[in-house]
Amino acid sequence: MKRFYEKIKLTIKENYKFIIFLISFYLILTIPLPYYIHTPGGLIDISDKVEIENEHQKKGSINLSYVTEMKGNVLTYLLSYVIPNWDLVDKGDYVLNNETYEDVIYRNKLLLEEANANATIVAYREAQKKIEIKEQHYYVVYIDEQADTTLQIGDELIDIEGTKVSSMKDYIDVVSKASIGDNLNITVIDKKGNKTKRTAKVFSYKNEKVTGIIAISKYDLETEPDIEFHFKETESGPSGGLMMTLAIYNKLIDEDLTKGFTIVGTGTIDVDGNVGEISGIEYKVKGAIKSKADIFLVPTGSNYEEAIKVAEKFNHKIKIIGVSTFYDALNYLREM
Structure with a gap:
């Protein structure tokens, strides 16, 4: 054992400059910078996130499209100039001067809860199921x-x-x-x-x-049948509201809205079923394309226009459908 330690000491002594260099290089690369990295994510099958008592099983899938986000440091900053679709976002565009990153995370959790509640109210009412605020x-x-x-x-x-x-x-x-x-x-x-x-x-x-x-x-709801949500701590934000509403409704009815297709989309939802625009649409469309989705539902307006441009740029045949309300999306899926 003594010989082993002596050997280690000798190795350190002979290579201490190189070891110091490696440690310093690592520390420099991990220095935080006032940026975030946004890159295309993928799909989250909503059926894993919501559970309804005696729900109807369906062949296709209704999915959320998400953006992958990383905190910026020297390493990720440099890699963003090399790796395609790694985009720098200035911290000032993401976190206000009077708030912290933790505030943003907490806000997004509250917005997710509001989106899920709005989705439940809209879907249960349309399916004529019992719901009380x-x-x-x-x-x-x-x-x-x-x-x-x-x-x-x-x-x-x-x-x-x-x-x-x-x-x-x-x-x-x-x-x-x-x-x-x-x-x-x-x-x-x-x-x-x-x-x-x-x-x-x-x-x-x-x-x-x-x-x-x-x-x-934030609502306290009483529903029949019972409903539960299963989101991870890292999952937050309101942008999945539209797709959550469709997923809940699809589980409540006999009809299968998916018709066996992989349906993806994004957009907020309010208690009246109106769909709102979101940020990061480019990354969400790219994530849907990467995952070979059939249909992408997107809020009308600038979100729709940007989604069309991304799909055309990659010459992809994914169907981009603009919707203003939950009912627009519902009618499209029923008629496709």
Whole structure:
């Protein structure tokens, strides 16, 4: 054993400069940079993410298309100039100056929960299944850089100036009756579950009185049949709302909307079934093409136009279908 250690010591002594170089080189390459790397991801079969009691089994698949994201460092920065489809995204385009990366992650988790709830409401109502909204909660997800407030992302709004926040209209009404410069008192439950006091100053934006926040609804739902979601901690964001709505609806009915095809898509969903545009459409189309999908459903407007350009660039025959609502997508799948 002594001989073994002596040999190691001799090796280190003879090669210490090279060893120091390797360690230094590694440390330099892993220095964080204010960038993120976006690259095409792939498909997530939604059937693995939602489970409905006594659901109907189908032949084809309804999929989410996603973007792969990596934190930037010296190594990934350099590789982005070599590896095709590795694109640099400036941190300033992703994380606001008044928030952290952790805030972004938490916001996206809340947005996923809202998307799943909206999808459930729209799908169950269309399938004429029992669904009841028991309670609604309102969570802060965006804080404008102009806002003068102690509110934090993830705060649940309880009351503002003594008025209970039963809907966002309650919050907006109090703000609209206040004067510019008023510092409003707000009771919240923070991310740790503690009830605490916050403040927010009223300012003018486009001739309206605001406090500079955006809040989303979080529903407590009662459904029949029962429904459960199974998303990983790393999976978040609202962009799968449309496809989740279609997947839930397809599990609730006898008919098979897929007709055996691999259907992919993206787009947010609201409680009325309207589909909203998303970011990263180029990477999502490329991921669908890479996975040999048959149909790509995409929000109408700039998302649709960009998706068409990507498909044409790669001379791929994937069908790009623009939709404005869940009902547009439903009608297309029924008639194809």
